[in-house]
Amino acid sequence: MNHPIWTVVAENLAEQLAASQGGILYPVQLLPFLPLSLTQVEGILEELSASDRVARQDVDSLRAYVFEDSLNKPPQHFAPQSCVYSNEPLEGPEFTAIRAEVRKTVENELSVMAEQEVWPAEAVWEHELVYLAQNLPSPVTTSEIAGHSRLPFKKVELRLEELNQKGALRFNPELNSWELPGLRYPKAAYDRHDRFIRQFPGAIREEFEVRLIKGLSASFAILLACLLLAVTAKLPFPILFFGGLIAAVLCFFKILKTPAKPLPEL
Incomplete structure (x- = not known):
């Protein structure tokens, strides 16, 4: 039985991102590329960690996965020229690593899953809070995030703590600030994901x-x-x-x- 395309895309993306970062990958780093929930991303990475070449470990209070084959590679800027799934050239300079037709297939598969699973209810606020935490000027306080979020303050507090418990981000008490591993989440990518996720009832x-x-x-x-x-x-x-x-x-x-x-x- 063939794997769904979205899982293969996520695996390939994880491999290539890890290779550009000296073998260390944080699950939250996949969110700017795919409209997935962290639970889905971690499920893919946990399957990879069943092998001897991928291991889960905490790095500075953040959950990470170590790809043994890439540990000795020098870190470099992640700027793929070809699709991580089809290996065909990307269409343009837009922040993406996936060709449009592959993304469409991935979204179709996720749409079918959304009829039976609750992943959109998690993904919608995870993407929103990660986008805000990454793009707001430092120090990124809870009040600063809540002041820009569509969620009320108490919900923002609760959801940030959930992300903290998952190791997706961490709180720096000295700076009173939330911190993420290195990632870039442009507005265009966030808007695309948000529109897709919000079409499902659970998301709102x-x-x-x-x-x-x-x-x-x-x-x-x-x-x-x-x-x-x-x-x-x-x-x-x-x-x-x-x-x-x-x-x-x-x-x-x-x-x-x-x-x-x-x-x-x-």
Whole structure:
């Protein structure tokens, strides 16, 4: 039985990235190239580590994989001229290591998987927080990330700690800053991945929950204001109540249907 193309692409990309970095690869370094969750990336790397030539180890509190065959190679800038899967020339200077037709096949396979798996629910916030942590000016504090994220502050705190537990990034208490292994995540690559991941319902679950709470809170505030107005101004309560009810319903659905806001320019 043949492996899905997306797993082969991820394996080849991991091999070539590790070769350009003296044999050390961090799972989070694959996110700028593929719209995967960290769980998917780590699953691929764990399969590779079943062999004698790849081993998992922690490097400076970050999870890494050591590719024995590349340990003695001098580090160099990763700038592939050909697709990591098909070995055909890349189309242009865009930040990618995968040809368009290969990427399309990978995305088709991931789309089928998204119908039965929950990977988009993880991938959407992992990509967002990694993109922000990499592109915001140092020191990258939790408040700085939350100020640019589409998630509320408490969710950002929780998700950053999850990434910390996974060894995807680390917190430097001396600088009060989040740190990543070396990687580059351009806006064009992030936007492409974000658009793809967000087409699946699981990807916007948390954001929908936030909008639901905001909608209910705003609706309750409108009805409470109508009640206070009826008591203090002695206006007819039935008119205020039904008027407030209509306003609350309209406000609720307006907030609920508000599309996801794009990340601000950094």
